[in-house]
Amino acid sequence: MLQITGLTHSYADGHLALDGLDLTVPDGELVSIVGPSGCGKSTLLRCTAGLIRPTGGRLTLNGAPIGGVPDDLAVVFQDYSRSLFPWLTVRDNVALPLRRRGKSRAERRAAAQEALESVGLPDAGRKYPWQLSGGMQQRVSIARALAYRPSLMLMDEPFGSVDAQTREDLEDLVLQVHRNEKMTILLVTHDIDESVYVGDRVVVLNRSPARVHADLPVSLPAVRDQIGTRSDPEFVRLRAEVGRLVRGGAKVAGAAPADADRGT
Amino acid sequence: MTHESAPPRGLSRPGKWARGAAGVAILFLASEILGRAGVVDRSYLPPASSITARAFELAGDPDFLFNVRVTLTAWALGLLIATAIAVPLGLLFGSVPAVNTAVRAIVEFLRPIPSVALIPLAALLLGSGLKMEVPLVVYASSWPILFNTVYGLDDVDPTAKDTLRSFGFSRFQVLLRVSLPSAAPFIATGVRLAASIALILAVGTEILSGFGDGLGMFIAQAGNVPGGTLDVLAGTVWAGCLGLLIDMLLGQGENRVFRWHKAQRSGAS
Ligand SMILES: Nc1ncnc2c1ncn2[C@@H]1O[C@H](COP(=O)(O)OP(=O)(O)OP(=O)(O)O)[C@@H](O)[C@H]1O
Numbered sequence: 001m002l003q004i005t006g007l008t009h010s011y012a013d014g015h016l017a018l019d020g021l022d023l024t025v026p027d028g029e030l031v032s033i034v035g036p037s038g039c040g041k042s043t044l045l046r047c048t049a050g051l052i053r054p055t056g057g058r059l060t061l062n063g064a065p066i067g068g069v070p071d072d073l074a075v076v077f078q079d080y081s082r083s084l085f086p087w088l089t090v091r092d093n094v095a096l097p098l099r100r101r102g103k104s105r106a107e108r109r110a111a112a113q114e115a116l117e118s119v120g121l122p123d124a125g126r127k128y129p130w131q132l133s134g135g136m137q138q139r140v141s142i143a144r145a146l147a148y149r150p151s152l153m154l155m156d157e158p159f160g161s162v163d164a165q166t167r168e169d170l171e172d173l174v175l176q177v178h179r180n181e182k183m184t185i186l187l188v189t190h191d192i193d194e195s196v197y198v199g200d201r202v203v204v205l206n207r208s209p210a211r212v213h214a215d216l217p218v219s220l221p222a223v224r225d226q227i228g229t230r231s232d233p234e235f236v237r238l239r240a241e242v243g244r245l246v247r248g249g250a251k252v253a254g255a256a257p258a259d260a261d262r263g264t
Numbered sequence: 265m266t267h268e269s270a271p272p273r274g275l276s277r278p279g280k281w282a283r284g285a286a287g288v289a290i291l292f293l294a295s296e297i298l299g300r301a302g303v304v305d306r307s308y309l310p311p312a313s314s315i316t317a318r319a320f321e322l323a324g325d326p327d328f329l330f331n332v333r334v335t336l337t338a339w340a341l342g343l344l345i346a347t348a349i350a351v352p353l354g355l356l357f358g359s360v361p362a363v364n365t366a367v368r369a370i371v372e373f374l375r376p377i378p379s380v381a382l383i384p385l386a387a388l389l390l391g392s393g394l395k396m397e398v399p400l401v402v403y404a405s406s407w408p409i410l411f412n413t414v415y416g417l418d419d420v421d422p423t424a425k426d427t428l429r430s431f432g433f434s435r436f437q438v439l440l441r442v443s444l445p446s447a448a449p450f451i452a453t454g455v456r457l458a459a460s461i462a463l464i465l466a467v468g469t470e471i472l473s474g475f476g477d478g479l480g481m482f483i484a485q486a487g488n489v490p491g492g493t494l495d496v497l498a499g500t501v502w503a504g505c506l507g508l509l510i511d512m513l514l515g516q517g518e519n520r521v522f523r524w525h526k527a528q529r530s531g532a533s
């Protein structure tokens with residue numbers, strides 16, 4: 001279980017990015033995080049990853065405070081192209097973290113190839129990251145995180161640069177891995193439909209400095225499909241609700257407020 | 265995001281070669297005309313054709329070749345030791361800020377001393393031959409390697425470091441697997457600069473040290489013989505050619521090994 005209480009962070013220049021954020025994520029849950037640009041989503045993920053030390057608040061993972069980088073973690077960075085190593089081939093980029101898993105060279109390569117195939121890049125292994133398009137680079141960084149089989153995965157706008165069709169495939173891939181491996185996943189997205197489609201829960205953050213504005217459970221069946229789920233009345237209701245909250249709408253439990261965008 | 269190769273900066277490769285060759289040809293002609301026309305005394309400036317002929321002759325002279333080998337040995341040994349010392353030191357300075365500030369003062373004091381000025385001191389303390397030549401070469405060529413290593417580490421993308429750190433790699437592992445390869449192109453440039461400096465120091469030390477062997481010694485001794493100008497100039501041409509050759513080889517090696525660096529820089533990111 002990941003427990004975040006009163007998380008506050010102000011950067012060295014004095015900019016307050018997080019202000020008393022509370023969030024509890026049980027093991028094996030996929031939480032979608034949405035919020036306006038610049039509100040502090042990446043900062044939240046960096047604190048959770050132990051990459052920056054927050055100026056206030058507490059973070060614990062399974063009861064132990066997060067001091068450094070937690071064990072068994074993988075992060076898909078928003079700056080995916082800068083997080084790939086240009087001196088390594090795509091396959092070696094994906095295989096490198098697996099050294100921490102004590103796998104042999106052959107096992108690492110096989111796992112990397114398998115992960116690349118799962119994101120639709122079976123032939124990219126021998127290329128270098130800079131020989132790929134932005135969307136392909138993004139998929140490599142997803143493949144690298146998936147190949148690692150972490151118990152906690154943090155994804156920062158992981159599908160921002162891919163086409164609509166690939167995006168749907170990747171959403172389904174993440175859902176499948178999440179179900180099969182019982183991974184805990186925090187997924188930041190700007191896409192409201194996506195937040196509902198992949199999430200067990202959608203957390204809406206405030207405009208900067210970030211705090212949890214709303215926390216909505218997604219009561220859709222665990223097994224989802226792109227066509228059926230998106231026409232489910234519950235899906236339609238939730239996406240309208242999340243949309244309203246992201247635009248700064250007030251938290252209203254149950255009753256539908258007379259908002260224009262609820263008119264579906 | 266495009267990943268085409270960069271538009272050629274300045275001249276294309278053949279263009280560069282053509283202009284370089286033209287420059288050499290003009291210089292050659294000028295010296296030839298000056299020499300032959302008797303504008304300058306022949307014993308001061310022999311015509312270029314005589315110098316070139318003598319230089320070719322020397323290439324078959326075992327005595328001269330032995331001297332070249334001595335110089336190249338000092339050069340290679342010095343450069344190798346300098347790299348072995350300066351890269352780890354640079355990694356230490358560049359990754360531990362406390363060490364960096366502590367040694368900065370020492371570095372700033374030592375750096376402005378021209379290495380050539382140390383030759384008499386080294387000769388006094390270390391005698392002659394490789395024993396004194398190599399330490400001088402090491403001293404002089406360590407600086408560019410050291411500075412380029414520190415500078416290269418400054419330039420490492422924090423996201424790249426965070427990536428490996430987030431997978432649970434230790435700081436030392438991140439240094440070896442991200443910072444070092446990422447800074448490697450800068451380090452290689454430092455080594456290439458150091459290679460030129462090392463050659464200057466090797467030849468210069470030999471010229472000034474008074475006795476021993478080496479290309480510099482050959483030049484110095486030729487200068488003491490009446491009518492030795494031709495040998496002095498032919499030896500100097502060899503020193504220049506060696507420098508050019510070394511620089512070219514290292515430059516090509518850099519381009520090949522660090523193809524990713526250029527390609528990435530020219531990409532859109
Ligand atoms: N290193 C930094 N130093 C100072 N301020 C920073 C730094 N990084 C981020 N900020 C500021 O903190 C705030 C939150 O940044 P953060 O990157 O977490 O936002 P975000 O929600 O991820 O935005 P986006 O959706 O655009 O990715 C922003 O206002 C940003 O300007």
Ligand SMILES: [Mg+2]
Pocket residue numbers: 041042043078156
């Ligand atoms: Mg962000």
